[in-house]
Amino acid sequence: xxxxxxxxxxxxxxxxxxxxxxxxxxxxxxxxxxxxxxxxxxxxxxxxxxxxxxxxxxxxxxxxxxxxxxxxxxxxxxxxxxxxxxxxxxxxxxxxxxxxxxxxxxxxxxxxxxxxxxxxxxxxxxxxxxxxxxxxxxxxxxxxxxxxxxxxxxxxxxxxxxxxxxxxxxxxxxxxxxxxxxxxxxxxxxxxxxxxxxxxxxxxxxxxxxxxxxxxxxxxxxxxxxxxxxxxxxxxxxxxxxxxxxx
Amino acid sequence: xxxxxxxxxxxxxxxxxxxxxxxxxxxxxxxxxxxxxxxxxxxxxxxxxxxxxxxxxxxxxxxxxxxxxxxxxxxxxxxxxxxxxxxxxxxxxxxxxxxxxxxxxxxxxxxxxxxxxxxxxxxxxxxxxxxxxxxxxxxxxxxxxxxxxxxxxxxxxxxxxxxxxxxxxxxxxxxxxxxxxxxxxxxxxxxxxxxxxxxxxxxxxxxxxxxxxxxxxxxxxxxxxxxxxxxxxxxxxxxxxxxxxxxxxxxxxxxxxxxxxxxxxxxxxxxxxxxxxxxxxxxxxxxxxxxxxxxxxxxxxxxxxxxxxxxxxxxxxxxxxxxxxxxxxxxxxxxxxxxxxxxxxxxxxxxxxxxxxxxxxxxxxxxxxxxxxxxxxxxxxxxxxxxxxxxxxxxxxxxxxxxxxxxxxxxxxxxxxxxxxxxxx
Numbered sequence: 001x002x003x004x005x006x007x008x009x010x011x012x013x014x015x016x017x018x019x020x021x022x023x024x025x026x027x028x029x030x031x032x033x034x035x036x037x038x039x040x041x042x043x044x045x046x047x048x049x050x051x052x053x054x055x056x057x058x059x060x061x062x063x064x065x066x067x068x069x070x071x072x073x074x075x076x077x078x079x080x081x082x083x084x085x086x087x088x089x090x091x092x093x094x095x096x097x098x099x100x101x102x103x104x105x106x107x108x109x110x111x112x113x114x115x116x117x118x119x120x121x122x123x124x125x126x127x128x129x130x131x132x133x134x135x136x137x138x139x140x141x142x143x144x145x146x147x148x149x150x151x152x153x154x155x156x157x158x159x160x161x162x163x164x165x166x167x168x169x170x171x172x173x174x175x176x177x178x179x180x181x182x183x184x185x186x187x188x189x190x191x192x193x194x195x196x197x198x199x200x201x202x203x204x205x206x207x208x209x210x211x212x213x214x215x216x217x218x219x220x221x222x223x224x225x226x227x228x229x230x231x232x233x234x235x236x237x238x239x240x241x242x243x244x245x246x247x
Numbered sequence: 248x249x250x251x252x253x254x255x256x257x258x259x260x261x262x263x264x265x266x267x268x269x270x271x272x273x274x275x276x277x278x279x280x281x282x283x284x285x286x287x288x289x290x291x292x293x294x295x296x297x298x299x300x301x302x303x304x305x306x307x308x309x310x311x312x313x314x315x316x317x318x319x320x321x322x323x324x325x326x327x328x329x330x331x332x333x334x335x336x337x338x339x340x341x342x343x344x345x346x347x348x349x350x351x352x353x354x355x356x357x358x359x360x361x362x363x364x365x366x367x368x369x370x371x372x373x374x375x376x377x378x379x380x381x382x383x384x385x386x387x388x389x390x391x392x393x394x395x396x397x398x399x400x401x402x403x404x405x406x407x408x409x410x411x412x413x414x415x416x417x418x419x420x421x422x423x424x425x426x427x428x429x430x431x432x433x434x435x436x437x438x439x440x441x442x443x444x445x446x447x448x449x450x451x452x453x454x455x456x457x458x459x460x461x462x463x464x465x466x467x468x469x470x471x472x473x474x475x476x477x478x479x480x481x482x483x484x485x486x487x488x489x490x491x492x493x494x495x496x497x498x499x500x501x502x503x504x505x506x507x508x509x510x511x512x513x514x515x516x517x518x519x520x521x522x523x524x525x526x527x528x529x530x531x532x533x534x535x536x537x538x539x540x541x542x543x544x545x546x547x548x549x550x551x552x553x554x555x556x557x558x559x560x561x562x563x564x565x566x567x568x569x570x571x572x573x574x575x576x577x578x579x580x581x582x583x584x585x586x587x588x589x590x591x592x593x594x595x596x597x598x599x600x601x602x603x604x605x606x607x608x609x610x611x612x613x614x615x616x617x618x619x620x621x622x623x624x625x626x627x628x629x630x631x632x633x634x635x636x637x638x639x640x641x642x643x644x645x646x647x648x649x650x651x652x653x654x655x656x657x658x659x660x661x662x663x664x665x666x667x668x669x670x671x672x
Contacts (some may be wrong), residue, residue, distance in 0.1 A: 056506045057670055083507040087500030091257065093264035098257070104509045105253030151503070 002031035004067055005158065005189050006053070011062035013048055013213075022048040024213040029207070035180075035190045037204035039197070039233070041241050045213040046193045047086075047162060053191065054083045054160045055201070068157065079107070082156030086163040088143050089150075092136035096127055096146055099135060100153060101174070107154035119148040125175050141172030148176055152183070159183065161192035165199065177203065197233040207233070211241045254518030261492065262522060268488035272526055273533065276481030280474055280534050288469035288547055298326040299408065300529070302347040304333040310356020311419055315392075318415045335393060342395045349408060350395040360390035361423060369427035378432070392416070441617070467636050468548035474538040475631035476604050478622055481534070482527045482567060483598065486574040486591035489523050493578025494587045502671065512671050520571055527567035553634035558644055562630035565651040569623045572658035579665045598622040626650040 007028065012024040023045045030036050038046050051057040053064060055074035066072040068080060090099045097118060119133040122128040125145035130138070136151060154185055164180070165173045177199060184190055194200050200207075207224055209217035217224055221233065226241060230236045262268065275633035278499030297311075301319065305312045319325045333341055335352045363385065370382035395414065397407050424443060429437050437445075496502055496515075505511035538550025553559045574591070599605060601618050602625030608616055619625045630647035633639035666672045 054507050056503060078507055078509045081506060081507055083502045085503045087503070089500035089502075089504040091261060091496075091501065094257070094260055098260060102253050102257040103504070103508070106250055106505075106511050106514065110248065 002033065005032040005034075006030040007063075007065045007067070008053070009063050009065070011049075011052060011059045011064065013045075013052060013057065021060070021213050023052070023059070026210075026213075026215055028208060028215060028218050030189060031036035031192065032189055033184065033187055034183055034206055035204050036191045036192070036206045036208060037200045038191065038208045038210060039200065039237060041237075044210045044241075046210055048213075049210065050083075050162055050191065050193060054078075054081050056083075066158075067130055077158075078156045079154065082151035082154070082159040084148050084151045084159070084161040084164050086166065088147050089117050090135060090143075090146060093134065095132050095134055096122065096138075097131040099146065100150060103150045104153045109154060117153055117155075121152055124179055125149055141168040144168045145172060145175060148179070152179075156188065158189045158191070161190065161194075163194055164192060164194055165194065171219050173199070197237070201233050209237065209240055216240050250514050254514045256533060258460045258518045258522040262488075262526065262601060265488060265492070268492075271487055272485055272530060273479070275484070276477060276530055276534055277537060278440060279481065280537065284469045284473040284538075284542070284547055287473060287544075299324060299349070300328060300345075300413070301325045302328045302330055302333075302338065302342050302345050303353070304330050304335075304338050304351070305353045306331065306355045307353045307357040308355050311358035311361050312353040312422065315353065315357075316420050319412070319556040322411065322415065324344065324411060327644060338393070339395045343366070343397060348397050348400055351412075352393040354391070354393075355390060357390050360388045361420060362427070363388055364390065365420065365423040365427045368424055369431055372428065373431055393539060470538050470542055470548045470550045471635050474534055475551050475635050476533050476536045476628055479566060479627040479631065480595070480599050480604050481530055482570045482627075483573065483595045483624060484535045484592070485523060485526060485530075486577050486595055487588050489519065489571065489574035490578035490581065490587040490591045491584045493519070493575060494581050494584045497578075498584070501545065506671060512666075516575070523571045523574070524567055527570055528563070531563060531567075551635075554638060555634060555640040556639050559634050562627070562634065562644060562647060562651075565648060565655070566623075566627040566630070569627065569651050569655050569658075572655045573623065576658045576662050579662050587637070595624075598624045601625070603628055620650075623651065623654045626654070 008028050011023055012021055014021040026045075026049060029121040035076070038049060040046050048057065052059050053074060055078055064074050066074065066077045066080075068077055074081070091102075094102070100118045100121070101114065104118065109117065115152055118131075119128065122131050125148065127142060127145060127149075130142070135143065138146065144165070144167070148161075151159065159180075161180075165176055166178070173196075180190060180192075180203070192204075201221060205220060206220065207217065207221050208215055209224075217236070224236055225231065225233075228236055228239055230239055249647060303316055303319075305316060307313070313385065316327060316329070320327055328345060328347060330338075330341065330345075333352075335354075338350040338352045341347075357605075365385055367382075367385045370379065373379045375381040394409070396408075400408075422442075422445060425441070425574065426437050429441075502512065502515075505515055535550060539552070543549040577587050577591045577594070583588060597624075601611075601615060602608070602622035603619060604624055608619050608625060626647045630644055631652075633643045633647070637643070665670070
């Protein structure tokens with residue numbers, strides 16, 4: 001039996017006076033070392049869920065508990081969380097190295113550790129040779145890789161990724177996914193959202209399907225495909241959420 | 248400390264990369280102070296040092312028109328261009344053609360009417376004193392002269408010129424009246440001693456500047472007025488750079504990442520505050536240095552720094568903190584960078600206008616002066632004027648210090664509420 005890392009219980013989230021909640025009674029558990037894919041149509045509540053899990057938002061109701069040296073809230077475990085937002089969250093006016101140095105210092109890394117980690121990560125995603133270039137000169141794929149490694153500087157034990165491979169070429173995608181797999185093999189738990197369903201099928205151990213703020217499926221991919229008699233993740237999502245366009 | 252150092256370094260690098268922001272924060276204020284001080288100094292010199300060109304067409308048949316011109320010449324304020332051939336309507340046009348600030352038309356009957364009025368008044372006085380039995384009833388005939396101003400001459404300037412001319416004509420009228428009085432009493436003219444006494448009768452005006460400090464006096468000039476005033480304006484104009492910078496980082500997603508880093512967001516705000524405090528103080532330092540060391544070399548009055556250094560430092564720091572707080576407030580509430588820049592710039596211009604940066608507060612109507620009290624620039628300016636012009640100290644700065652404290656606190660409270668709602672802090 002795998003050790004539980006995260007327990008989400010009856011999480012409810014609404015914004016302002018909106019009658020429709022973004023999340024409506026979300027319950028699930030994540031074990032250590034899992035790769036969990038959170039899928040669903042646009043507006044289903046994926047980003048809100050990820051934001052609550054990594055302490056950016058507070059739930060209106062319900063609880064999120066991490067089991068790491070006792071029970072911890074998302075805010076208490078921030079130093080062990082890594083978050084890769086969908087938007088490029090760095091400073092394009094600075095060089096790759098300056099960006100890494102800034103965030104590494106905020107993560108309180110020691111000077112030598114930061115230098116070593118910076119070089120190692122830059123090498124892994126093929127950005128070492130451009131480390132002193134301004135990020136504004138980078139291609140979309142290079143920016144996406146930098147966006148990822150900034151979140152890995154402090155070796156987080158849980159990594160949240162919101163569309164980590166959106167808008168990148170196949171080479172960048174492979175580099176990103178290879179690095180993520182490597183991290184997972186080293187014990188990092190990964191929770192991610194993506195619209196690249198083929199990539200997700202190969203990558204995830206656990207699939208959580210959300211629609212209208214509720215979990216409509218939560219299991220391994222194989223179990224879900226067998227239960228709903230479909231051949232792949234795309235068909236599963238279409239079968240469970242319909243073909244109606246979402247805004 | 249390491250985290251704060253890294254945050255400050257990042258902010259410094261971002262400020263250095265923002266070339267437009269740097270120009271707005273450093274070059275624009277230098278140019279602004281430089282140009283406006285030169286312009287106001289020239290205006291000051293026109294009024295106080297240069298002679299005003301006056302076109303005069305004198306059609307007076309008597310001698311009083313010439314007396315008026317002589318008195319205007321002797322006043323030292325006017326350079327007279329005589330064009331007696333001009334008719335009244337052509338004076339109106341020629342004033343502009345000849346680049347004169349004003350044109351004066353003296354009609355044919357100026358002396359006659361003035362003399363007749365003086366005669367009338369003197370007879371009434373003699374009647375009152377019992378020297379003559381009854382003064383003849385004469386209908387007063389008002390003498391007049393026409394003055395045409397170049398339309399570009401401002402109202403306040405016109406009033407001071409009119410007052411000057413009025414004072415000269417009053418002198419002529421008085422002298423004529425006394426002269427008539429003596430004639431009625433059988434004298435050929437006013438006795439020399441009396442004429443001398445009349446000439447010397449004017450009240451001597453000992454002019455000095457009011458000062459809150461009995462021992463020292465600041466000399467008001469264009470530098471003392473403009474350098475502090477426009478320095479404050481420049482400091483508050485950092486809303487464009489800092490406000491825009493905050494919106495940009497919020498929209499780019501880096502604020503999101505900072506939310507997941509322990510104390511990341513708070514450190515970023517603190518480092519922004521410290522870096523922009525340095526920017527504001529260095530802006531002031533540059534502008535004051537320009538006033539002290541460069542102005543005298545280009546014919547402008549040298550900026551004299553206040554004697555009360557500690558109060559000056561406190562007012563400067565509070566002004567800078569108010570400017571930064573306002574910029575952060577705009578950056579926190581604006582939804583886009585365009586909104587932050589547009590609203591930020593316009594609000595500062597309005598604050599400057601109602602706060603007396605362009606036109607002194609005291610010349611505004613009462614309700615505008617009351618509205619001006621909400622402008623932080625008004626209070627910063629009041630603080631600086633107390634120090635730079637009135638030589639004041641702590642006791643005169645209570646209003647400024649209190650308002651700036653309250654304003655900063657109010658901004659910080661609104662910032663906190665917004666950031667709390669958005670779960671940043």
